Amino acid sequence: MQSLTIPSTTMYSEDLEQFRQLQLQLRDRWQAVEQFDHNDCDILVIPSLSLDQRELLKIKGVHHYEERLLFSLIRLQNPCTRLIYVTSQPIHPSVIEYYLQLLPGVPFSQARDRLLLLCAYDSSPRSLTEKILERPRLVERIRQAIRAERSYMTCFNATTLERDLALQLNIPLLGLDPSLLYWGTKSGSREIFAEAEVPHPDGSDLVWNSADLAKVAVELWERQPDLKRMVIKLNEGFSGQGNALLDLRPIQHLAPGNASTAERVQEIRDRFESLSFQSDTETWDNFSSRIPELGAIAEAFIEGEEKRSPSVQGRITPGGEVEILSTHDQILGGPDGQIFLGCSFPADESYRLRLQEWGWKVGKALAARGALERYSVDFIAVRRAGDGAAPGEQWEFQAIEINLRKGGTTHPFMTLKLLTNGRYDRPTGQFYNQQGVPKYYIATDNLQKDRYRGLLPSDLMDIIAHHRLHFNSITETGTVFHLMGCLSEFGKVGLTSIGNSPQQAEEIYNRVIQVLDSETTEQNSYSGHPSTPMLPIQWNGRGEG
Structure with a gap:
């Protein structure tokens, strides 16, 4: 019997040097990572939430959150890109088909041939990366599937586990060096804010x-x-x-x-x-x-009758350059309004440029410490009393934390960027498609109602098709769904509703909720007669309907 190699967090000097050399390769591969050209590249996606598992268990359906990086499949629109996506549990085939059908101008079968799905078949409440490292044969399958000289690994967040996996596979990790994780903690964030002269409580x-x-x-x-x-x-x-x-x-x-x-x-x-x-x-x-x-x-605690929670997202390139990616107004909930529920893009016009400036200062402080890849800064904004302030000065801001990982604002923005091949314009803080049309969206990870429980991913596909809720690649408006694996058990789904104005994005978002509510009335849920016509079962020859 082959023994398991349990990952170690103790790094020897030769391992640290090997990791440093691997990371240097990212400088040469950076343009291939970000540009839609014909560069030949293999992308290994490890959507592991390598965070405190006891805290993660408080999130309903958290074991399905590995689906949040499925926006990466849109990179298959580059006809030379191959993508390997590893999960703890299998993803429903209709979910994969849904994402591949979003690709403009790429035949479904051609994209599917360049996608390899691998699975650990382990539902235990541990990080996916840990499960992979415990399975030498799975690691070997990944190794055989990738071309090391043309590959990189991307993940939700980078810890010593992800570093160990990158070392075993001998490919660079497009993520933070785990030795720098302190700067994403609450106390580390406060030190960065003080150094960068960013207001904080x-x-x-x-x-x-x-x-x-x-x-x-x-x-x-x-x-x-x-x-x-x-x-x-x-x-x-x-x-x-x-x-x-x-x-x-x-x-x-x-x-x-x-x-x-x-x-x-x-x-x-x-x-x-x-x-x-x-x-x-x-x-x-x-x-x-x-x-x-x-x-x-x-x-x-920041008091105030009218409060908002905006955020700014940035990234640090392998060359040490700081780029601002986006700003959002976050939608918060929970007993005291501290739980992230969703976001709207971009942040309010009156303060989004101020957010960018503070985000850039934080990014420079992080880059000076050797940080890499995505980061975000969350703020609390309180409206000032009185009406005398200028529009840009009506809000007072306090930075509350830095996130050194992909977060709830990452996948909706990347979905928009990859679907439209557009650009973020820092002077205005807006995103424009290739025709110069500004784009807006509302996104959530937490559209959750008990009445939605029991809906299968295939049921959602029927509803999307019948009510034309899908994303329209011609108008570049509509809704892109995610976390569809959460729907049946938890009545929970994620979505990004994209429009050409804030009002249109909100209308599209509200229509999705209206349709899902109407499709899951008590009568429809229990009568056995759904209002949406059901598509006939198609047998695929593998015993799957």
């Missing part, structure tokens, strides 16, 4: 236990006696998970000037038990057990 240093957390929270309160709430953050949380809200209003009688520091520290420690979490299943016992492992900070 007052907060604490990183601590590793509950007692110290209470002390630094009190220090923050004493610096800001009028503070009403503060956010307690695990240092490596994401998408709002790992954040908790500490309400100071019930204990204002202990505010600085009314009680001693020791009394405040004790009261804060007691109030940790009643923190407001973003998940109904989270508890202080579980949250606090993570602090010795991940660390935690306390940060001032």
Whole structure:
């Protein structure tokens, strides 16, 4: 029996030198990566969410999130590109067909011949990359499928696991060197913001236990006696998970000037038990057990009657250049409005250029440390009181975190870019297709309703076809769906609705919801008579309908 090679996070000097040499190859391959020409290239997509698995389990249907990088299939419109896509569990064939049929001017069969789907057949709550590394025969199949001298690997986020896999395959990793991951943590982000002179909330240093957390929270309160709430953050949380809200209003009688520091520290420690979490299943016992492992900070909560959460996305090329890719207004939800639900592109005209400038400063600070590939910066914007401010000065901004990975704004923007072969225009902060038409979209990962449960991916295809919800490659408007594997079990699907104006994008988005709602009424769900005509079953000769 062949023994398993469990990935090690300990790197020897020769391994580090090999990884550095592999990464240098990206400089030569960068243009081939980004341009739609006839360069011959193999792309290995590892859509592994190599993040804290206990936090990931709080997201409904998270094991289907490996589908979020399926926009990469659109790269097959280059007739010389080959793509290898690896997942934990098989993807429904109709989902693959859906993406391949989006390719303009490329025969379906020709694109399908250049796509290799591989699977670990492992549904355990661990990162996909870890599962791959535990399967030497799967690693060998990948190795045999790629041409190392013409390949690169891309992933959702880069950790030591992805670095180990790149080393085993001897191909460069289009992603961050894992030794730089600290700069994407809560405390690392705050250091970058301070260096780049980007406005950010007052907060604490990183601590590793509950007692110290209470002390630094009190220090923050004493610096800001009028503070009403503060956010307690695990240092490596994401998408709002790992954040908790500490309400100071019930204990204002202990505010600085009314009680001693020791009394405040004790009261804060007691109030940790009643923190407001973003998940109904989270508890202080579980949250606090993570602090010795991940660390935690306390940060001032940004108050305001009208708030927004814009973000800016950028990338750092292998040559060290910083490029701004996009800006978004994020759609947040959850008990305290800290969970990412979706986004609209581009961000508000009155402040998108300011976001770009701050994003560029952050990118330069990251590039100076050797960072590579995508990053994003999330902000909180609060409208100023009064009407006297100029349009560009009506909002006050605070940067709250840096993400050194692909995120919820990555796949909708890349879907738009790859489908239209358009360009982002930094002077205006807009995206234009090849005809110079500005494009807009609304996207979400979290269109979720119980009434949608039971819909198969093939059912969704029938609904898309019947109601003409598909993306129209001529007008370059319509909806592109993702996370279709979540639909049947969780009633959850993702979508990007693209229009030629913000209003048109919103109308397209709302129509999708209206159609799905009408197709999943209680009568339709249980009568056995769906309102959309069902397509006849086509046998493909492999026993699959």
